[in-house]
Amino acid sequence: MKTLTLILLLLSSVLLAETLNIGTNIATLNIKDQFGEKLPTQKSKTLIFAFSKAKGKEVKEFLDKNPNYLKKHHANYIADISSAPSLIASMFMIPKFEKYPFKMGLIRDEKLSKILPKRENMLTILSLKNSKVTKIKFQNMLP
Numbered sequence: 001m002k003t004l005t006l007i008l009l010l011l012s013s014v015l016l017a018e019t020l021n022i023g024t025n026i027a028t029l030n031i032k033d034q035f036g037e038k039l040p041t042q043k044s045k046t047l048i049f050a051f052s053k054a055k056g057k058e059v060k061e062f063l064d065k066n067p068n069y070l071k072k073h074h075a076n077y078i079a080d081i082s083s084a085p086s087l088i089a090s091m092f093m094i095p096k097f098e099k100y101p102f103k104m105g106l107i108r109d110e111k112l113s114k115i116l117p118k119r120e121n122m123l124t125i126l127s128l129k130n131s132k133v134t135k136i137k138f139q140n141m142l143p
Helices: 002-015 053-065 086-098 110-115
Strands: 046-050 075-080 105-107 123-129 132-139
Touching (some): 053 075
Parallel strands (some): 075 105
Antiparallel strands (some): 046 123
């Protein structure tokens, strides 16, 4: 119970922030993968966020062609599906994501989505060191 309270307290402090910035510790973000397991971000150097279906499709195609990209770059891919109705996400989207040959984080909470830096039709790339954001970039596509 104490652990749950601590996690909720840490998460709420992040969610109350206006926007995630350089210096933010991402260890408090509770992002789960398509199998419902906590996305392991402790050793990540890069987080790649897609905020639209089109960008998500482009990232999927890139990762299909470059299957070792995430591992090689100590990266995690995270898709924002918070705008999708729960029923649609559960019945169609998540079963589709479970067939992907890589793990991906899913943002299902609109509050979390709102604090993440984003630009229309761009990927958000967060560079990390010891779970803290050191750089925020916006890219049209992965290299």
